[in-house]
Amino acid sequence: MIKKISSRRDFLKKMAATAAMTAAASLFPGIIFAEEQLRGIKDSGNLKWTKAPCRFCGVGCGILVGTENGKAVAVKGDPNSSVNKGLCCVKGYHQTICIDAKDRLTKALVKKNGVYVETPMEEALDLVASKMKETIEKHGKDAVAMYTSGQSTIPEGYVASKFMKGAIGTNNLDCNARLCMASAVTGFLTTFGADEPMGCYEDIDHADVFITWGNNMAEMHPVLFSRMLDQRLKRGVKIIDFATRTTRSSMASDKSILFNPQTDLAVANAIAFEIINNGWVNKDFVNEYCNFSKGLTNIGYGTEDKFKFKDKPTKINFEEYKAFLNDYTPEKVSKISGVSVKDIKYMANLYGDPNKKVVSYWCMGMNQHTRGTWINNLVYNIHLLTGKISQPGNGPFSLTGQPSACGTAREVGTFTHKLPHGVVMNEKHREHAAKIWKVPVENISPKPTYHATEMWRAVDRGDIKFIWTQVTNPMV
Numbered sequence: 001m002i003k004k005i006s007s008r009r010d011f012l013k014k015m016a017a018t019a020a021m022t023a024a025a026s027l028f029p030g031i032i033f034a035e036e037q038l039r040g041i042k043d044s045g046n047l048k049w050t051k052a053p054c055r056f057c058g059v060g061c062g063i064l065v066g067t068e069n070g071k072a073v074a075v076k077g078d079p080n081s082s083v084n085k086g087l088c089c090v091k092g093y094h095q096t097i098c099i100d101a102k103d104r105l106t107k108a109l110v111k112k113n114g115v116y117v118e119t120p121m122e123e124a125l126d127l128v129a130s131k132m133k134e135t136i137e138k139h140g141k142d143a144v145a146m147y148t149s150g151q152s153t154i155p156e157g158y159v160a161s162k163f164m165k166g167a168i169g170t171n172n173l174d175c176n177a178r179l180c181m182a183s184a185v186t187g188f189l190t191t192f193g194a195d196e197p198m199g200c201y202e203d204i205d206h207a208d209v210f211i212t213w214g215n216n217m218a219e220m221h222p223v224l225f226s227r228m229l230d231q232r233l234k235r236g237v238k239i240i241d242f243a244t245r246t247t248r249s250s251m252a253s254d255k256s257i258l259f260n261p262q263t264d265l266a267v268a269n270a271i272a273f274e275i276i277n278n279g280w281v282n283k284d285f286v287n288e289y290c291n292f293s294k295g296l297t298n299i300g301y302g303t304e305d306k307f308k309f310k311d312k313p314t315k316i317n318f319e320e321y322k323a324f325l326n327d328y329t330p331e332k333v334s335k336i337s338g339v340s341v342k343d344i345k346y347m348a349n350l351y352g353d354p355n356k357k358v359v360s361y362w363c364m365g366m367n368q369h370t371r372g373t374w375i376n377n378l379v380y381n382i383h384l385l386t387g388k389i390s391q392p393g394n395g396p397f398s399l400t401g402q403p404s405a406c407g408t409a410r411e412v413g414t415f416t417h418k419l420p421h422g423v424v425m426n427e428k429h430r431e432h433a434a435k436i437w438k439v440p441v442e443n444i445s446p447k448p449t450y451h452a453t454e455m456w457r458a459v460d461r462g463d464i465k466f467i468w469t470q471v472t473n474p475m476v
Helices: 008-021 023-027 034-039 095-099 121-139 154-168 177-192 201-205 222-235 248-252 264-277 283-289 318-325 330-337 341-352 372-386 405-411 427-437 452-461
Strands: 031-033 048-053 062-068 071-077 087-089 108-112 115-119 144-148 173-175 209-213 238-243 255-258 292-294 314-316 358-362 395-398 466-469
Touching: 062 095, 071 087, 071 095, 087 222, 108 121, 115 121, 121 144, 121 466, 144 154, 144 452, 154 173, 154 405, 154 427, 173 177, 173 452, 177 372, 177 395, 177 405, 177 452, 201 222, 209 341, 222 238, 222 248, 238 248, 238 341, 255 341, 264 318, 264 330, 264 341, 264 372, 283 372, 292 318, 314 318, 330 341, 341 372, 358 372, 372 395
Parallel strands: 144 173, 144 466, 209 238, 209 358, 238 255, 358 395
Antiparallel strands: 031 087, 048 062, 062 071, 108 115, 292 314
């Protein structure tokens, strides 16, 4: 007879046993294999396993959730998932513990006399609705706002967009994905004219070299990093960690190169300088597919209230671009960045070698950079100069940290300027949304209001008097 997991205490003891067994594996780089997860849970054969997506980060791992008597008690990686191929990191593995956490909110709390008091959900929602309605009546619909998150599910984001833009009639809706991914989006748009990465995880199986730009993948994206390590064992690929500090990724990489904060832009330009001056440019690709422009340099966006760009991108030619790079010789950039001339030339050689396939990975180190759009542009420049883009094993890839930063924010319209299909500035897009939502098209304002940073400035100024935050903690 199979003994069932009868209590939370028994479950936690079994989980602790499994955690102890996998400690060595999880410390470096933080991965647990499917078969290892079950060794510490005795008599697990009676569990019912159901497919699900992991909701911890943006990798998109497939998991199997083991349930007993309707309760989730175990998690393992789905071996049929093309993303994680049966792997599961310690974060994903401990999801069941999160469900049973003592500090998890399971009831509505309303502050009364300065103290949070458990309150029936209906009463709490009535309070929110009454305060929102009161604010609109006194100050207008643009005095209320909602701030949401890439942790929201896609349906939650869609309902938020429909509620704020279709029902309330304000575009005061934005999300924290603006903070983590705005540089990635504007980097895509200003370089390619379209949003979203052009690579895929299959590139890991074909690349010869991985260069991580300020990205501690061993801890932040351990499943993907483990796939890279697996390729090093199988094919001898190289992993180069280019960062401002030493991490587990540095320790596991073939080479760790440290640079002074904010100087990665100069290093990227120095790599481009080397590629051009050593004759490593893929001329056929550049002539066929590339244009050259000088971007915006008057950057006050996000640091000044109601800032608007005054300068505009201007077209230049290849020779002008080459002349611009003359100010970024390895010798000069080495003094600025702290990166040796030898290491700058080494990275340039990896990118420039036509016989090596190179993938560049980055995440918040670049996308939350004070010059995030620029550094995205500059790494794209390197791949475009060499033609190492949109080919198996070749390409730049901006990773994300949240499970639905793309789906919830970009696809269903939780940015101030977006709709589930299109943008608020486009009349046909507004008409399309209004028809589906069964609201007057006049309800949907044609003018975007506040991006995330400006939204909180508007709260501080008093322009926004009611704000609903959902699945995010803007205080931290």
